[in-house]
Amino acid sequence: MLICRTERPGDGDEIDELVCAAFGREQEGDLVWALREQGAISLSQVAEYEDAIMGHLLMSPVLIEGQDLGWLALAPVSVWPECQNQGIASTLIRAALDCANELDWAGVVLLGKPEFYSRFGFKPASELGLKYQNAKADETLMAMALKAQPVSGRVTYHPVFDTKPQA
Numbered sequence: 503m504l505i506c507r508t509e510r511p512g513d514g515d516e517i518d519e520l521v522c523a524a525f526g527r528e529q530e531g532d533l534v535w536a537l538r539e540q541g542a543i544s545l546s547q548v549a550e551y552e553d554a555i556m557g558h559l560l561m562s563p564v565l566i567e568g569q570d571l572g573w574l575a576l577a578p579v580s581v582w583p584e585c586q587n588q589g590i591a592s593t594l595i596r597a598a599l600d601c602a603n604e605l606d607w608a609g610v611v612l613l614g615k616p617e618f619y620s621r622f623g624f625k626p627a628s629e630l631g632l633k634y635q636n637a638k639a640d641e642t643l644m645a646m647a648l649k650a651q652p653v654s655g656r657v658t659y660h661p662v663f664d665t666k667p668q669a
Contacts, residue, residue, distance in 0.1 A: 504556070504590065506597035509546035514538065517548065517558045517580075524580035533578065536662040537562050544574050545602060549581075549594045557581040557590040559598045564611060566632065567655030572608035575659050595622055602648060609647040611657050619644050632657050 509517065522531035537543050542562045549557035558581075561574040576598070581590045599622060602610060611627060612619060613634070624644040627633065631654030634643040643657065 503551070504593055505550045506547055506594055507550060508601075509548055509558075513548060513555065516555050517546075520555060520558055520582055521578060521580040523583055524586075525578070526583075530578050530580070533662060534558075534560055536665075537660060540660070540662060542660045542662065544607070545598060545605070547594060547598050547601065549590050549597075556585050557594050559591075559594040561598060561602060561610065562660050564660070565658040566653055568658070571651070571653055572606075572649075573653070573657070574602060574607050574610050575657075575663075576610050576612040577659075577663075592621075599623075599646070599648075606649075608649045608651055609645060609653070611643060611645045613639055613642045614644060615642070616644060622646070627657065631655070635659065 518531045518535060521534050522528050543560060544563050545561035547559045548555045559579045561576050563570060564573050564575045566573060579591050579594060599610065611632065616626065624646045627643040627645040630645045630647060632645050633656055634640050635656055635658045
């Protein structure tokens with residue numbers, strides 16, 4: 503049975519290897535490592551099957567109009583290549599959204615494909631009055647409010663995203 507749980511001490515090396523393998527390059531692994539080093543991880547979850555980590559999801563804080571309003575960025579979501587397209591990412595995303603809601607976060611943004619992320623309740627961020635720090639990616643910015651607090655403005659990811667590729 504697949505179990506979603508919070509990352510534990512000692513999981514880091516396996517997560518780094520998984521993230522690099524999932525994307526076929528090291529940049530996303532470097533992103534996770536840099537966020538970890540900066541203390542900028544708000545939520546890190548793994549999907550585990552028979553004591554082996556099959557997937558990983560990370561959420562880090564974002565600013566809206568330069569203010570911390572309790573919103574998170576979901577990135578990256580990683581699954582071992584041989585385990586992709588089996589529902590692991592979907593299970594991780596649902597579990598992480600439940601966890602973020604339980605921890606009283608206000609909402610979650612991500613850069614991704616609307617046809618995939620809409621199934622979890624994400625909407626184009628513009629519908630909530632949010633836009634991305636880079637106008638070129640506005641159409642892929644999606645958002646989900648977890649609390650009924652109105653927000654609007656420009657979303658800024660943690661600075662390490664400026665030097666690493668978006669996952």
